[in-house]
Amino acid sequence: MVFSENLAYWYIQFKRDLPWRNTSSPYCIWLSEVILQQTRVNQGIHYYLRFIERFPAIEDLAKTPLDDVLKLWQGLGYYTRARNLHETAKLIVSDFGGRFPENYAGLIRLKGIGSYTASAIASIAFNEAVPVVDGNVLRVLARFYGNRTAINSKAAKKTFTDLAEHILDPVHPGLHNQAMMELGALVCSTRNPDCRVCPLNSECYAFLNHEINELPVKSPKRKSRTRHFYYFHITYKGKTFMKKRNGSDIWHSLYEFPLIETDGPVPLDALSQTNAWEEIFGKNHAVPFSASKTYKHQLTHQTIISKFYRTEINQPPESLNRLFASISADKLYELAVPRLIERYLEDTEPEMAK
Numbered sequence: 001m002v003f004s005e006n007l008a009y010w011y012i013q014f015k016r017d018l019p020w021r022n023t024s025s026p027y028c029i030w031l032s033e034v035i036l037q038q039t040r041v042n043q044g045i046h047y048y049l050r051f052i053e054r055f056p057a058i059e060d061l062a063k064t065p066l067d068d069v070l071k072l073w074q075g076l077g078y079y080t081r082a083r084n085l086h087e088t089a090k091l092i093v094s095d096f097g098g099r100f101p102e103n104y105a106g107l108i109r110l111k112g113i114g115s116y117t118a119s120a121i122a123s124i125a126f127n128e129a130v131p132v133v134d135g136n137v138l139r140v141l142a143r144f145y146g147n148r149t150a151i152n153s154k155a156a157k158k159t160f161t162d163l164a165e166h167i168l169d170p171v172h173p174g175l176h177n178q179a180m181m182e183l184g185a186l187v188c189s190t191r192n193p194d195c196r197v198c199p200l201n202s203e204c205y206a207f208l209n210h211e212i213n214e215l216p217v218k219s220p221k222r223k224s225r226t227r228h229f230y231y232f233h234i235t236y237k238g239k240t241f242m243k244k245r246n247g248s249d250i251w252h253s254l255y256e257f258p259l260i261e262t263d264g265p266v267p268l269d270a271l272s273q274t275n276a277w278e279e280i281f282g283k284n285h286a287v288p289f290s291a292s293k294t295y296k297h298q299l300t301h302q303t304i305i306s307k308f309y310r311t312e313i314n315q316p317p318e319s320l321n322r323l324f325a326s327i328s329a330d331k332l333y334e335l336a337v338p339r340l341i342e343r344y345l346e347d348t349e350p351e352m353a354k
């Protein structure tokens, strides 16, 4: 228990004053945990406040169309989180009368809530003794115990959850879990952890054995894939042609311009010989374009290299009318679009994109 006491004492003194720390509302805790997955706290705070202001209760989120939720989420990336958030909100309202199940077993049964989020809500909102294991906690545990299980391996989840359970404070599990996450974020950082001020330093394996830089262990990264996206910003009588992305690829449900994707860089005149071009422009090859700069957009396992070609047409080919929606200028900036397209719009129409 000395571990927990030292940790709790440190946390109470040094924790950051974050808006979701002043509540035990499962809705607010859930929202913050979903936003903070794969997002830095500084960026996440703005989104959290924006969401709470717009959707003060889960019923407000549930009754809002998905497109509006995605628009508010725009820029955070990993849009599956926003879609699951919306889906889960609807489910909690329809099947549970707007009340979250009050324990881990009930929470984990909900579609869209995984073990990490269920543990966070159960321990912080309902004081249930279940450990939370995020990236920060993994790092602290691997160093503290000198555990060499690769943190990105399949075995990691069980190994580190068992360790986290072993040291969990059963009386104050919510506080303990938050303290572990905060310690990993503020002190036991990936590079240059500040072991001198760490409340665990007297028993930490990595510190005592000078192995801070060797732990945690990570398996080599998956190779990143590069994709080339050529977008066509086509306007006709002030309207722009856009389409919602479908399928299991990135950016599901977000809007984009007509697109030709290639494996490598391809000049415009070569693009104009492709079937994909014909699907957009029909047989018309002589459209004048202005080209944007090249944009590079980094996702977890892929790099998107993109160029935007802009043109105004006199007569839309039948294919454009059939496959794409024509969006008026004022509505264009209300659509939920990938961050890549948002950057382009900010560069071309800074006033409208605000």
Ligand code: SF4
Pocket (backbone or CB within 6 Å): 140, 143, 144, 187, 188, 189, 193, 194, 195, 198, 199, 200, 201, 204, 205, 206, 207, 212
């Ligand atoms: S002593 Fe250093 S390595 Fe060990 S848990 Fe604390 S910050 Fe991390």
